[in-house]
Amino acid sequence: MKLFEPFRLKNMELKNRIVLPPMCMYQATQDGFSTLFHICHYATRALGGAGLIIVESTGVTPEGRITDRDLGLWNDSQTDGLKRIVDACRKYGAKIALQINHAGRKSKSAAGPCLAPSALRFSGDCRVPAEMTENDIKRVTAAFVRAAHRADEAGFDALEIHGAHGYLLHEFLSPLTNRRTDSYGGSLRNRVRFLREVLNGVRGSWPDEKPLWLRVSACDYDDRGIDGPMMVRIVDEIRPLVDLVHVSSGGLLPAKVKDYPGYQVSLAEQIRKECGVPTIAVGLITNEEMAEEILQDGRADLVALGRELLRNPYWHVDTAVRNGVPGYVPESYKRAFPKIK
Numbered sequence: 001m002k003l004f005e006p007f008r009l010k011n012m013e014l015k016n017r018i019v020l021p022p023m024c025m026y027q028a029t030q031d032g033f034s035t036l037f038h039i040c041h042y043a044t045r046a047l048g049g050a051g052l053i054i055v056e057s058t059g060v061t062p063e064g065r066i067t068d069r070d071l072g073l074w075n076d077s078q079t080d081g082l083k084r085i086v087d088a089c090r091k092y093g094a095k096i097a098l099q100i101n102h103a104g105r106k107s108k109s110a111a112g113p114c115l116a117p118s119a120l121r122f123s124g125d126c127r128v129p130a131e132m133t134e135n136d137i138k139r140v141t142a143a144f145v146r147a148a149h150r151a152d153e154a155g156f157d158a159l160e161i162h163g164a165h166g167y168l169l170h171e172f173l174s175p176l177t178n179r180r181t182d183s184y185g186g187s188l189r190n191r192v193r194f195l196r197e198v199l200n201g202v203r204g205s206w207p208d209e210k211p212l213w214l215r216v217s218a219c220d221y222d223d224r225g226i227d228g229p230m231m232v233r234i235v236d237e238i239r240p241l242v243d244l245v246h247v248s249s250g251g252l253l254p255a256k257v258k259d260y261p262g263y264q265v266s267l268a269e270q271i272r273k274e275c276g277v278p279t280i281a282v283g284l285i286t287n288e289e290m291a292e293e294i295l296q297d298g299r300a301d302l303v304a305l306g307r308e309l310l311r312n313p314y315w316h317v318d319t320a321v322r323n324g325v326p327g328y329v330p331e332s333y334k335r336a337f338p339k340i341k
């Protein structure tokens with residue numbers, strides 16, 4: 001089965017192609033430190049056979065967290081806790097990436113000002129954000145760069161920049177939320193400028209041999225917003241700076257997206273084919289037949305299962321056993337699987 005075939009990206013070799021996507025657990029301390037929960041949660045998925053684990057949205061600044069219970073990496077002292085998560089996951093055979101983020105106008109953190117490209121509120125229960133000055137842009141860019149350096153020190157195998165779900169970088173990319181009249185707004189090239197600066201900066205503080213990639217929302221579900229063809233043009237602008245694109249959608253506007261099994265796969269396929277970049281497909285993919293079809297048909301290189309891996313951290317073990325794939329039952333659990341040697 002293709003889903004149990006290895007996948008290599010730069011120095012990172014995955015043992016299979018089913019990924020745990022980043023999912024906020026809201027279990028960090030108020031000041032952004034990881035807790036025992038994170039070690040248990042992520043190490044369980046590693047023991048369960050996940051090829052790649054992407055650790056949840058981690059704030060590059062205190063006010064850049066989505067909530068005050070998110071992980072943070074704005075301080076050197078936060079590195080050690082993340083290193084313990086990395087070590088636990090690697091010990092049990094998974095590779096591990098970190099998602100770094102600034103939540104922009106969707107931040108509910110009490111830590112500081114709410115920032116965005118333009119002073120447009122997300123919804124009634126969010127603050128009206130302050131339009132970022134060029135100094136703010138420089139400060140947040142530097143925060144991404146320093147967080148990337150710390151992520152390397154913590155030992156992460158790969159780094160994901162969160163450019164999706166209506167957070168700061170996505171807000172700059174979309175014409176719906178970026179109404180700036182300076183060099184960071186207007187044309188598509190200008191709207192990509194902040195992202196390009198962040199990626200360029202991070203490239204300087206993150207080792208070349210480790211993969212660096214971007215998560216995007218390839219559709220805003222609004223006629224005037226981002227759609228598949230526009231996202232292709234955006235990815236083309238930054239193509240040399242990323243090794244892979246993790247393709248999600250939505251989150252920019254409060255309206256609920258109508259989802260159905262595999263609803264985002266065609267966007268991952270379009271970006272993979274038209275931009276010539278490896279992709280992760282995600283979104284209501286819950287069974288091995290669907291995952292295998294996506295991989296066999298070359299629609300994506302990796303498939304992420306989010307809520308499914310929350311429900312069943314042993315998804316890889318179960319699927320491997322059912323399909324006769326050796327090597328997935330942890331030694332200590334073999335008595336629970338009498339037919340497995």
Ligand SMILES: Cc1cc2nc3c(=O)[nH]c(=O)nc-3n(C[C@H](O)[C@H](O)[C@H](O)COP(=O)(O)O)c2cc1C
Pocket residue numbers: 021022023024025056057099162164165215248282283284285304305306307308
């Ligand atoms: C509890 C929860 C927390 C999430 N947190 C994040 C996050 O930190 N970063 C992110 O990019 N996406 C986040 N997401 C979105 C998931 O990564 C994924 O794209 C989404 O759940 C769709 O995949 P699924 O249908 O397989 O669950 C979260 C989703 C859930 C359910």
